[in-house]
Amino acid sequence: MESSRTRKRGTGSRQAAQRRVQFCALALAALLFPAAVIPSWAQASRSDEYQIKAAFLFHFAQFVEWPTGAFKDGNSALTYCTVGGDPFGGALDDSLRAKVIGERGVRVQHLKQLEGVHDCQIVFIAAAESKNATRILASVKGDAVLTVGETPHFAEDGGMIGFCIEGKKIRFEINVEAVSAAKLKMSARLLTLAKTLIGTARGN
Amino acid sequence: MQGRDLTQVSIENLMNMEVTSVSKKEQKLSRIASAIFVITRDEIRTSGATNIPDVLRMVPGLDVAQINGNTWEISSRGFNAQYANKLLVLIDGRTVYSPVFSGVYWDVQDVPLEDIDRIEVIRGPGATVWGANAVNGVINIITKSARETKGGLLTAGGGTYEPGFGVAQYGGNLSQGTGYRFFAKGFDYVSFPSLSGQNGHDGSDLLHGGFRVDSTLAKQDSLTVQGDLYEGHEEDIVNNTILTPPFGEVFTESSRLSGGNVLGRWNHTFSPHSDTSLQVYFDRAARNSIIYGESTNTSDIDFQHHISWGSRQDFVWGAGYRYISYATTGSVYTSFNPASGSFQLFTSFVQDEITLKPDSLYLTIGAKLEHNDFSGFEFQPSARIAWNVSKNHMLWAGYSRARRTPSPTERGIYVGLAAFPGPGGLPVLLTILGSPDTVSENLDAFEVGYRAQLRANISLDFSAFYNRYGNLATLEPGAPFLELNPPPPHLNVPLIFANEMHGESHGIEMAVNWKVTDRWTLSPGYAFEGIHLHTNPASHDTTSVSTGQGNNPGNQVQLRSNLALSRSLEWNTSAYFVGRLSAEQVPSYTRLDTGITWRAWEGLTFSLVGQNLLKDHHLEARSSDQGEISGLIKRSVYAKFTWQF
Numbered sequence: 001m002e003s004s005r006t007r008k009r010g011t012g013s014r015q016a017a018q019r020r021v022q023f024c025a026l027a028l029a030a031l032l033f034p035a036a037v038i039p040s041w042a043q044a045s046r047s048d049e050y051q052i053k054a055a056f057l058f059h060f061a062q063f064v065e066w067p068t069g070a071f072k073d074g075n076s077a078l079t080y081c082t083v084g085g086d087p088f089g090g091a092l093d094d095s096l097r098a099k100v101i102g103e104r105g106v107r108v109q110h111l112k113q114l115e116g117v118h119d120c121q122i123v124f125i126a127a128a129e130s131k132n133a134t135r136i137l138a139s140v141k142g143d144a145v146l147t148v149g150e151t152p153h154f155a156e157d158g159g160m161i162g163f164c165i166e167g168k169k170i171r172f173e174i175n176v177e178a179v180s181a182a183k184l185k186m187s188a189r190l191l192t193l194a195k196t197l198i199g200t201a202r203g204n
Numbered sequence: 205m206q207g208r209d210l211t212q213v214s215i216e217n218l219m220n221m222e223v224t225s226v227s228k229k230e231q232k233l234s235r236i237a238s239a240i241f242v243i244t245r246d247e248i249r250t251s252g253a254t255n256i257p258d259v260l261r262m263v264p265g266l267d268v269a270q271i272n273g274n275t276w277e278i279s280s281r282g283f284n285a286q287y288a289n290k291l292l293v294l295i296d297g298r299t300v301y302s303p304v305f306s307g308v309y310w311d312v313q314d315v316p317l318e319d320i321d322r323i324e325v326i327r328g329p330g331a332t333v334w335g336a337n338a339v340n341g342v343i344n345i346i347t348k349s350a351r352e353t354k355g356g357l358l359t360a361g362g363g364t365y366e367p368g369f370g371v372a373q374y375g376g377n378l379s380q381g382t383g384y385r386f387f388a389k390g391f392d393y394v395s396f397p398s399l400s401g402q403n404g405h406d407g408s409d410l411l412h413g414g415f416r417v418d419s420t421l422a423k424q425d426s427l428t429v430q431g432d433l434y435e436g437h438e439e440d441i442v443n444n445t446i447l448t449p450p451f452g453e454v455f456t457e458s459s460r461l462s463g464g465n466v467l468g469r470w471n472h473t474f475s476p477h478s479d480t481s482l483q484v485y486f487d488r489a490a491r492n493s494i495i496y497g498e499s500t501n502t503s504d505i506d507f508q509h510h511i512s513w514g515s516r517q518d519f520v521w522g523a524g525y526r527y528i529s530y531a532t533t534g535s536v537y538t539s540f541n542p543a544s545g546s547f548q549l550f551t552s553f554v555q556d557e558i559t560l561k562p563d564s565l566y567l568t569i570g571a572k573l574e575h576n577d578f579s580g581f582e583f584q585p586s587a588r589i590a591w592n593v594s595k596n597h598m599l600w601a602g603y604s605r606a607r608r609t610p611s612p613t614e615r616g617i618y619v620g621l622a623a624f625p626g627p628g629g630l631p632v633l634l635t636i637l638g639s640p641d642t643v644s645e646n647l648d649a650f651e652v653g654y655r656a657q658l659r660a661n662i663s664l665d666f667s668a669f670y671n672r673y674g675n676l677a678t679l680e681p682g683a684p685f686l687e688l689n690p691p692p693p694h695l696n697v698p699l700i701f702a703n704e705m706h707g708e709s710h711g712i713e714m715a716v717n718w719k720v721t722d723r724w725t726l727s728p729g730y731a732f733e734g735i736h737l738h739t740n741p742a743s744h745d746t747t748s749v750s751t752g753q754g755n756n757p758g759n760q761v762q763l764r765s766n767l768a769l770s771r772s773l774e775w776n777t778s779a780y781f782v783g784r785l786s787a788e789q790v791p792s793y794t795r796l797d798t799g800i801t802w803r804a805w806e807g808l809t810f811s812l813v814g815q816n817l818l819k820d821h822h823l824e825a826r827s828s829d830q831g832e833i834s835g836l837i838k839r840s841v842y843a844k845f846t847w848q849f
Contacts, residue, residue, distance in 0.1 A: 052218055
């Protein structure tokens, strides 16, 4: 016992120095690699941006009523179209495959040009198409087409539903004037979920 | 996760889901055949920096050195000096490079950091869209549109280096489609110690106000009008040369800094294949002290037309005119000959991006043709190729020829370096003199790069360069002559500006972005630069080779860490290692900054940031300007709050 105590005292300073070095290394590591020393928390549900947007597009169609003239007949499918760039990478097709909305089947078209856009009931304009957004909106003006986009100020500039991201969560603005100009009817439930309504007293 | 169908989730729950998208930054850069680094809003915010030079430290390949409390040297790929003249710096398209001293006065480049949308940094000769003097790089600071900065913003804080700083801003809508903002901003820096440890007398303060209006006038047109006005003061210790005993004096001078600018930009879209941009601005910058004063007025008009032909050609051409008038007041220590003057610059460029293979291979060729009053016509061609090897990997390569035109400094400066008694009681004055015979420096730059999304959470950006320089500035001893002015009569022993040096530089830059977990991102970076210079046989310059070779830090390593501790608490740390500057005898140093940000309520955040934490003080650079005294950069800490309403 005696000898081990003496041995400990003798090597104490070296151990203290080693401990100091270890502590400094750990402190420096903690500053630069903090997650290694901090336990992880339970995390909120997280998913890819375009999988979430595809699911929103599915729900939007359930809150909108198209006039009878918008479809060829009672059996024709509800058609979603992306015009120009397609940022979904298959997520829109996967989300809408074999779905039914209000007794109509659903199909997805990815258009590279504007021809064929008049067969669509919902048109999605990607952020990459910001230069062409005005032209695309102009070409479906007057048609019963729901226009959805993600370029900044999309709804302010005449689009019907504009996505934006706030603090990592997806929000949307609705331009109710544009919606009624297209003779579409939108459920109040969707309007209450919108971050801003454009074209009414509320919001802008 | 692929193909996961979220349509079963209710719309209310969709609104609670958080997005984990890969940084859009990498996707946008997939066709750019240049060594470009985009500093995002988040990177500015998490850096803890309170001024633009500190934000720029995170770009591998940029050399940022703080000389003293109010002066910085910044360059790209070497040749850093207080009047680093091979870097073009723009704020919203307005050049802030001072043409008289051929450098940037960073102490008055003061943009509210909360209003910056992004900073695009191109190392290497900028694409032909930029002009002469963008020899080693371009920094473009782009502010947010007024339509994005609505509401009130108030920030205020104080610390040991900056006892007070703050921004007050308000933005709103003038009508649907037209947004505005106006702000007032101020800061106060205390002085750092000089090399001997005494008070360095290099404090500064600035008051700055500005506005911006953005309007989509019609579906095809958008208009931006913005302007700034600032006034400030700074102190400096000056080593002044005088022609009577004791031939030198050291005193503290106070400078007044002031300036303002107004800029308008009109974008018009003819069709999806054709759009134009017209920009006009006026800028005035002035600084005055006992020993030197300078004021510069710049008027600039710039036009660009972008056309896409068919599916394979993307063509931009442009033309511009700039008129600069300047006036200086000087002393024995510094003056210009002529003391005031004006000059014009005519610019034009064309650039074509050719799609050789859609979604895969792009060739961009272009040229800039300029005419300036000093060196006549300057032609700068460029050819670059971008190859998207696969969806996640791209390679690029490029060749550019760039020129740096001589400035009023090389052409007509008069600097009294030192004086001492000479033969027969005649004082001797050692001087640096400009010469109207100086010509443009030129550069042939060969670059390659690789950009990859290595995995969903790791991206890599790599570039390498080889630069060949010619006609680099040197100082040649001239024949001494008797000079009567400034009195008393003295013997002027001059070093005269010439262009008798050539050489090469080479290096690599690497930046990695690694999302280690959903809450933790690490950004390591590395840069290496080596420079070898030689004087021409006819030259008798003895200093420019060692200065040029020894002014770059060789190796620089950095690591930034961004951790979301919880929903409302964020912890950011940055570490920078900067290698030794052999010519200036500045040892290598490591800088460590760390900060905590607490989101207390919706729109209210508090931050506590420590900077330069590792040592009480360190040296980053020695000033090349005899009058500017280098200082020691001190450890500092600050606290601030930001309230958006």
